[in-house]
Amino acid sequence: MKKINEITEILGDDTSYYLDHVSKKIPKERLQIPGPESVDNFRESDRSPQVLKNLAQLYNHGNLGGTGYINILPIDQGIEHSAAFSFYKNQDYFDPENIVKLAVEAGCNGVASTFGALALHSRKYAHKIPFVVKINHNELLTYPNKYDQISYGTVKEAWNLGATAIGATIYFGSKQSNRQIQEIAEAFEEAHQLGMATILWCYTRNSEFKTDSDDYHSAADLTGQANHIGVTIKADIIKQKLPTNNFGFREVDFAKYDEEMYESLTTDHPIDLCRLQVANCYMGKIGLINSGGGSKGESDYKEAVRTAIINKRAGGSGLIMGRKAFQRPLKEGVDILESVQSVYLNDKITVA
Template identity: 35%
Template structure:
């Protein structure tokens, strides 16, 4: 498919980025039913690491099979599929070239006693598997965040040297952040900005609430009505170099379909680039998941 003016305008904002990395961003931006629109829907399946297999897949047993997720992403016409090393290796030959993949190179688990993740994949793994990007989680606010920043600096530098893009999951979490603070508008915008400063090509954050947590930041947010989620999305995008970086928003915990669709509308209306949505799709029966993803795509295409 020929590059669209929209995709060209996005890629033109990535100065000092090699043509090889831009080619992989192009792969993602031009893939599937949203190809060429500048909008993305990515399927992430790292929940087995984070929550365990039963909590992740027992509700929809076919999802225990890594091939299920590859096929779901392909049949739904999604932009990319993101997963840890073993999941991608389990379908790498069968699905080679059919959808861009993102290797999640760090992971945690539900028994962890620190707010941190282990490096579980490498750039050489991503290259061997033909991935378009690596994905990495940082926890702004965590005691180990500076080590995480150093890890992604090294991994991202290596990835860029071989033409692979970098996606950063930036999730505020730590001893000085309450649950309300983790989703606060000012904290979420700060997290997105840190990901941009770390050199992320694609930034993944959670949808923020209207809560403003930091006392030192409250004055900057006074006088503006933050009740509309689309306005909060717009502020997060603004914080990501005034929209010079691709920003996608996490689907979060399982929720009703109407809430999922409204999130997509608010992301679209706020200028976000799309959704990275896992449990809200693969924990549903396949037919229902495909129907949901089709509707999300139609929302991002301004068809409803």
């Protein structure tokens, strides 16, 4: 695990920008800050004791166990991006057992993957590390490509193979989003009835969100609203891309917005933009985990640490990172995951 001086060395000249910033638009006193009792955020909810037990299993496993922070290894890119494209850099991960082994070796809170990958080795590993079964995916082979999420199995199948939680994606803003919202809301209710936790990948997809001037698919206001819909359908954890800009509603010119809204809630600092995402997760009562993004080679370590710092200082609950870890040798993959965990374990890196 990396110490604070090693973390600041990775950040370099950006150290003060990320570690000294104070968020004033939405102050931290308004947030439910992650901590050892994070599962108690649900103590007054309709979640059953079985759901709370599984949430506790997820929060209390691995190197971050008991901190209120989560680091999940997600490897479903074989479906989402094609197996050849995802695994040519490291052929080990055509074999799904290596997916689980990486998560175990790196001390992750859990491993998220497909029905097939987790079912094949469930008897060996489901009791050793929490399984998050991704129940829907984009279907990549249709030509021309389309952006839709379809079910690849049932909630009961996930329960049968020993899942601690189910995961699902909704493409908010897409033509199919209404159907997806209804399907996943029903799936989450069934998962809760069976005692499993629920994690929602809240992605935006609409060609109009990309204008001549910028791409607003990861704008803080759009992704924040996606989060808010996600917690409305009772996701227990929200997965979201780190915001890269803002003003999506204004620049695309739809939905409800005004200038005072933007001025009162956030600035252009990445921690403040992420804070808006956290606020949309019921002020942090539902944990926000940001995604690690694709692998870019040598810059991966800095980007991973930077993303973790933004998420933690914004009031988020952790990171869900795959490609930066599995598209490299095992030892390096473990190291980069542990680098992320170091951020959440370091008490000198506080909520802004």
